[in-house]
Amino acid sequence: MLIDRTALADLALGAAFLGSGGGGDPYYGQLLGEAELARRGAVEMIALDALADDALVVPCGWIGAPTVSVEKLPSGREAIAGLRRLEQIFGRPIDAVMPIEIGGGNGLAPLFAAAQLDVPVVDCDGMGRAFPESQMAIFNIRGLSACPSVLTAACGALTVIETDDNLTHERVARALSVALGGIAHMVEYPLTGRQAKDHAIGGSLSTAIAIGAAIREARARGDDPFVALCAALRGSGLYPHAGVLFDGKIVDLERETRGGFSIGRLAIESFDGQSRMDIEFQNENLIARRDGEVVAMVPDLITVMDRETADSITTERLKYGQRVKVVGSAAPPMLREARALTFVGPAAFGFAEDYRPIEQLNAWDDL
Amino acid sequence: MRGHEVVAWTKQPTTAEVSLGVAAAIDAVLTQAGVQAQAISSVMIGTTHFANALVERNRLDKVGVLRLASPSGEALPPMTGWPEDLAACVGRHVYLLRGGYELDGREISALDADAVRQAARDLRGRGVDAIAICSAFAPINADMEERAAAIVRREHPRASVSLSHTLGRLGFIERENATILNAALTTLAAAVIASLEQALHAIGVEAPLYISQNDGTLISATQAAATPVLTIGSGPTNSMRGAAFLTGVKDAIVMDVGGTTTDIGVLSNGFPRESSIAVDIGGVRTNFRMPDILAIGLGGGTRIHLAPELYDADDLGADSFRVGPGSVGFRITEEGMLFGGATLTASDVAAAQGHVRFGDPSRLPPLSPQVRAAIWTRFQTILEDGVDRMKTTRGDATILAVGGGAFLIPDALKGAARVIRPPHAGVANAVGAAIAQVGAQVDHIIDYAKVARADALQAMRDEACGRVVAAGGDAASAHVVEVDEVYLSYLPGRAAQVRVRAVGDLVGGRAPVAPIAESGARHAY
Numbered sequence: 001m002l003i004d005r006t007a008l009a010d011l012a013l014g015a016a017f018l019g020s021g022g023g024g025d026p027y028y029g030q031l032l033g034e035a036e037l038a039r040r041g042a043v044e045m046i047a048l049d050a051l052a053d054d055a056l057v058v059p060c061g062w063i064g065a066p067t068v069s070v071e072k073l074p075s076g077r078e079a080i081a082g083l084r085r086l087e088q089i090f091g092r093p094i095d096a097v098m099p100i101e102i103g104g105g106n107g108l109a110p111l112f113a114a115a116q117l118d119v120p121v122v123d124c125d126g127m128g129r130a131f132p133e134s135q136m137a138i139f140n141i142r143g144l145s146a147c148p149s150v151l152t153a154a155c156g157a158l159t160v161i162e163t164d165d166n167l168t169h170e171r172v173a174r175a176l177s178v179a180l181g182g183i184a185h186m187v188e189y190p191l192t193g194r195q196a197k198d199h200a201i202g203g204s205l206s207t208a209i210a211i212g213a214a215i216r217e218a219r220a221r222g223d224d225p226f227v228a229l230c231a232a233l234r235g236s237g238l239y240p241h242a243g244v245l246f247d248g249k250i251v252d253l254e255r256e257t258r259g260g261f262s263i264g265r266l267a268i269e270s271f272d273g274q275s276r277m278d279i280e281f282q283n284e285n286l287i288a289r290r291d292g293e294v295v296a297m298v299p300d301l302i303t304v305m306d307r308e309t310a311d312s313i314t315t316e317r318l319k320y321g322q323r324v325k326v327v328g329s330a331a332p333p334m335l336r337e338a339r340a341l342t343f344v345g346p347a348a349f350g351f352a353e354d355y356r357p358i359e360q361l362n363a364w365d366d367l
Numbered sequence: 368m369r370g371h372e373v374v375a376w377t378k379q380p381t382t383a384e385v386s387l388g389v390a391a392a393i394d395a396v397l398t399q400a401g402v403q404a405q406a407i408s409s410v411m412i413g414t415t416h417f418a419n420a421l422v423e424r425n426r427l428d429k430v431g432v433l434r435l436a437s438p439s440g441e442a443l444p445p446m447t448g449w450p451e452d453l454a455a456c457v458g459r460h461v462y463l464l465r466g467g468y469e470l471d472g473r474e475i476s477a478l479d480a481d482a483v484r485q486a487a488r489d490l491r492g493r494g495v496d497a498i499a500i501c502s503a504f505a506p507i508n509a510d511m512e513e514r515a516a517a518i519v520r521r522e523h524p525r526a527s528v529s530l531s532h533t534l535g536r537l538g539f540i541e542r543e544n545a546t547i548l549n550a551a552l553t554t555l556a557a558a559v560i561a562s563l564e565q566a567l568h569a570i571g572v573e574a575p576l577y578i579s580q581n582d583g584t585l586i587s588a589t590q591a592a593a594t595p596v597l598t599i600g601s602g603p604t605n606s607m608r609g610a611a612f613l614t615g616v617k618d619a620i621v622m623d624v625g626g627t628t629t630d631i632g633v634l635s636n637g638f639p640r641e642s643s644i645a646v647d648i649g650g651v652r653t654n655f656r657m658p659d660i661l662a663i664g665l666g667g668g669t670r671i672h673l674a675p676e677l678y679d680a681d682d683l684g685a686d687s688f689r690v691g692p693g694s695v696g697f698r699i700t701e702e703g704m705l706f707g708g709a710t711l712t713a714s715d716v717a718a719a720q721g722h723v724r725f726g727d728p729s730r731l732p733p734l735s736p737q738v739r740a741a742i743w744t745r746f747q748t749i750l751e752d753g754v755d756r757m758k759t760t761r762g763d764a765t766i767l768a769v770g771g772g773a774f775l776i777p778d779a780l781k782g783a784a785r786v787i788r789p790p791h792a793g794v795a796n797a798v799g800a801a802i803a804q805v806g807a808q809v810d811h812i813i814d815y816a817k818v819a820r821a822d823a824l825q826a827m828r829d830e831a832c833g834r835v836v837a838a839g840g841d842a843a844s845a846h847v848v849e850v851d852e853v854y855l856s857y858l859p860g861r862a863a864q865v866r867v868r869a870v871g872d873l874v875g876g877r878a879p880v881a882p883i884a885e886s887g888a889r890h891a892y
Contacts (some may be wrong), residue, residue, distance in 0.1 A: 073539055074472065077441075155476075249758075271756060323756055
């Protein structure tokens with residue numbers, strides 16, 4: 001499939017949803033992609049199956065604060081510089097790139113790199129949504145190394161990170177992103193084609209495009225975009241359960257510090273005032289309770305959306321008074337395996353509750 | 368107006384030459400009130416003229432764009448994502464120059480004074496006199512933009528310079544877009560302001576002229592000529608603030624019922640609650656703060672879809688009629704049944720129910736009481752649903768009903784503690800323009816791990832109020848109306864981008880004034 005301007009816009013809509021409130025607004029990523037597509041034409045997307053076992057596949061993405069990335073814009077040479085250095089290290093050309101995370105702006109990042117390097121982008125990613133830290137990628141969960149990894153910035157600075165410990169890699173990369181002005185590009189977890197086929201979350205890129213298209217087409221027809229979104233998620237196979245968890249307006253929003261982390265709490269009240277949803281977030285939305293009962297928890301997706309337009313609202317942009325719908329979706333099955341939950345389940349974010357799948361919490365199995 | 372009192376009012380059609388309509392309006396109110404032109408202490412104007420120029424691509428200047436951020440941002444040149452015709456209209460005179468700041472205040476690169484000088488000479492040679500300058504993180508530190516502007520003015524004395532930090536907040540592309548649009552309005556703004564001042568002079572009004580901004584505060588005509596883009600969305604803000612002023616109610620839901628829609632907004636502490644969605648102006652994305660308005664499809668001209676054979680039915684099922692879609696809008700005086708037309712409208716039903724008297728009721732079809740009640744009840748449900756969707760506090764709200772179709776709002780509405788119908792509601796827009804306040808905004812990035820939050824916020828409050836006084840505000844009345852914190856997620860520490868907005872009464876702004884809302888087209892941004 002070729003990713004053209006329309007598919008790019010759909011991808012931006014879909015990736016924003018899959019961010020589960022995190023990953024930043026993909027608008028600037030979309031502009032970057034449009035500028036590059038205008039210069040070089042559409043980018044080819046290939047399926048995981050199309051990779052040779054010995055292919056070199058490289059995940060790309062930005063590390064740092066989305067809020068900074070809307071003021072300090074990329075030079076456009078970050079991705080290519082990092083990828084070229086990786087080619088030097090491996091002594092061979094890169095065959096394809098992929099997003100390290102599909103959620104938020106990073107879902108669009110590899111398109112720019114793919115266009116510049118003239119390689120395809122693979123229909124997969126490493127997180128199936130957005131997560132705050134690099135070691136939450138499925139590749140770390142499955143025991144692969146993040147290194148060699150290359151971090152680059154608009155100023156031209158380039159750093160190669162080499163370590164056996166993926167948590168150390170995350171800490172070094174995070175500190176570098178701060179030193180480089182709060183936003184940097186990173187290539188990490190270089191994979192063979194075999195590793196990508198065994199461990200990447202396949203189909204997430206095309207799913208993001210499909211759900212974005214579903215929202216766009218529903219809007220154009222005057223249909224309910226939430227119905228279309230949930231149908232597209234369920235139809236993808238990757239996000240097999242989805243539904244609207246709540247409909248109301250934001251009546252409270254507070255942020256506090258707990259154990260060195262900034263934790264946000266969001267309260268939404270139904271229009272009749274009879275019901276309430278509380279969401280805790282920390283970069284992404286992590287746990288949602290309806291009238292005190294948990295109805296969704298990480299790694300399942302919880303996205304707050306404008307109830308009229310079905311635009312996803314990132315946690316930075318939540319505001320008192322917004323009229324919203326909260327949409328929940330099952331995470332891809334690979335993220336719900338027992339080992340994965342130790343890295344990306346509720347406990348990894350400091351919650352005492354054991355993970356329970358969203359379809360059980362909402363009795364969606366019966367549907 | 369004298370203090371809170373409306374002494375005289377008029378509505379005059381917008382003229383192609385704006386100043387003529389404005390002069391006619393002032394003349395009319397002076398005659399009506401029996402007031403001498405010399406007695407007017409200030410004139411405030413809210414206008415959609417500049418928004419229309421952008422939408423119509425009319426009378427725009429060629430713009431030279433100096434971006435100070437390189438190497439950052441080279442992947443996204445200025446005007447990326449703009450409609451092609453508008454970009455062509457302002458030309459592509461773009462210079463990507465070294466400069467700008469990082470998040471922590473370091474320079475991305477030092478300002479290249481030679482390159483700025485060269486660009487200015489180049490633009491002078493090409494006859495491009497409107498210049499937009501935008502540096503990374505300029506809302507936090509404006510120094511580099513000011514230095515670049517000084518160089519440009521030396522090399523190109525004829526140039527008018529628009530600086531991004533005077534126009535917008537963080538969000539580089541949106542702020543740069545606003546700066547370019549502002550520069551494109553340079554010649555038009557100067558001409559319109561000069562012609563308004565001449566028109567006032569010609570009828571003997573020598574009072575200072577103010578223009579209202581998007582957030583409802585005022586700037587002097589001289590400032591408005593330099594920052595016209597900040598005045599383009601004042602219409603809805605002025606209507607809502609005018610309604611608050613006329614009633615003395617500061618927290619309420621304003622329902623402005625027009626011919627086609629009812630626009631519902633929320634007043635909080637006298638100011639409209641702002642929308643969090645990016646605002647497109649002429650197809651260009653900006654981050655201006657505009658009121659959060661919910662438009663629902665019920666107005667005085669809304670079509671009622673009901674088969675004529677059911678007009679006198681004894682019972683009307685919920686599915687046997689629809690309210691909208693569609694409206695006859697301002698053609699109601701031709702197409703509405705009250706006026707002998709053939710379309711059953713919301714106004715016809717309201718008149719049949721006895722909620723309003725106009726037109727010729729004898730021309731109404733024989734609607735049975737059950738039919739009238741069923742339709743009227745549906746109106747209430749639609750309006751109540753809209754109120755529900757906008758309300759953010761539990762309990763019943765105060766409703767301010769304005770606009771030509773306000774008769775559709777009953778005195779008792781579910782969710783409403785009371786419904787107030789302000790006097791002079793038809794000119795609420797102009798009254799809103801006259802609320803003589805000036806505003807100022809301060810934008811910083813603060814790491815709460817290093818500075819205590821309370822101390823940091825207090826310092827910003829003081830700074831914002833200080834700027835209000837500097838802008839002509841009265842120190843005693845200056846107060847903070849909004850604090851907005853955005854935490855920088857995915858970064859260690861507890862840094863937040865904080866914006867504080869303050870307003871104050873204009874010094875001497877409570878004497879007789881002549882407010883004017885000049886609106887060719889509403890919501891034209």
